[in-house]
Amino acid sequence: MAALGLSACGGGGGDAAASKTVRVTLANHVWTDNIKKALPEFEKQTGLKVQVTQLGEDQLSDQYNVKLNAGTSEIDVMMYRPLQEGRLFAKNGYLADLTDKTKSNNEWDWADYQAGPVAATTDEGKVVGVPIITEQEVLYYRKDLLKKAGIDNPPATLDELKADAKKIKEQNPGVAGFVARTGKSPAVTQFSSFLYSFGGDWSDGSGKSTVSTPEATAAYKYYGSLIKDEGPANVSTDMSWPEAMAIFTQGQAAFYTEASSLYKNATDPAKSKVADTVAFAPFPAGPAGSKPYNIPSWALGVNAASSNQDNAWKFIEWATSKAQTLENQKAGVPSARKSVWADADAVSTYPKDLVEAMNAGEKGAVGYDRPRVTKVAEAREIVGQPIVDAITGKDVSASADTANAAFQKFLDDEKK
Secondary structure, three states: OOOOOOOOOOOOOOOHHHHOEEEEEEEOOHHHHHHHHHHHHHHHHHOOEEEEEEEOHHHHHHHHHHHHHOOOOOOOEEEEOHHHHHHHHHHOOOEOOOHHHHOOOOOOOHHHEOHHHHHHOEEOOEEOOEEEEEEEEEEEEEHHHHHHOOOOOOOOEHHHHHHHHHHHHHHOOOOEEEEOOOOOOHHHHHHHHHHHHOOOOOEOOOOOEOOOOHHHHHHHHHHHHHHHHHOOOOOOOOOOHHHHHHHHHOOOEEEEEEEHHHOHHHHOOOOOOOOOOEEEEOOOEEOOEOOOEEEEEEEEEEEOOOOOHHHHHHHHHHHOOHHHHHHHHHOOOOOOEHHHHOOOOOOOOOOHHHHHHHHHHHHHOEOOOOOOOOOHHHHHHHHHHHHHHHHOOOOHHHHHHHHHHHHHHHHHHHHO
């Protein structure tokens, strides 16, 4: 692999002994495994040593909660989830401002990053993280069932999706036309693309809740009715992705909207009964167009309390370089860099139609799949309730109004 021209960055030098070791905390992930294998190259290039702490997600969160809250300087680089804890970390001052550093090296090329993931790692105009792993909502579907129904192409709009799902369900007893997450909190992320495509959002730029606008209410009604009318019989309202994916991969549904990162569950013959007939398409367009989320599930940030920020950035610059990203992309880790998605070699291990769907979806993509707040879990419980109510046939407008009032109080409380 070609050597990267590492840039010189100002600030955070530390003493000479400490600055030679970069302390990096990473999550258990294939990206981490790939980076660890390549570390000797970085150490040879820079003369630095990298000390890696690798933890499961829960352990990682626990360690961050304790150490960052205590103002630790024992962590230099940290792998974090921008949409789950990014706002909290930024608000608490845990993440160093990387804005100038991202502009300091044209070869590294910050402009190569997709807009959605960049928005997710930017807080109040400051870049606080570099996206490393992305996912986008796409449409999974069964080619055989579409062919049997005389449907030549996958649905391009949400209206077509509902019509096609209805037709296929009527033709195939025991097979749902559509399946997706139904749990109050788990469904929020996948519902988000429906919300945006109807022209809605969780809140406006001034901190006002918008989950009961006509657009948002229409999205809740659509999603609920699609699952209620065209979904599996006696569908439960506590499904996350494993349960919804199982229904699809066992051949019990025609359409399924889900994160692109989970595609191997559907294409691996060892896991999926429909592996030979599954296909992918862009998220269907609603009244406001096709607006799927495109988010970084993980990013790298620099601990604001680190005294070794220069070398912390050198590690990030190397780990997220075009060359290193290309290697990770080829190993099956979807990147936020535009260049790798246009590289035939980089996407050769991905289904061709999945790559086409993601490239098409990027044009209207939104950089978040849940409310961008500090207490994310609590917010998801609030805005997810109308999803469940819509699926179970309750008054969606009333539910959205109730959720809107609760979410507005939540947003007001967060400002205090």
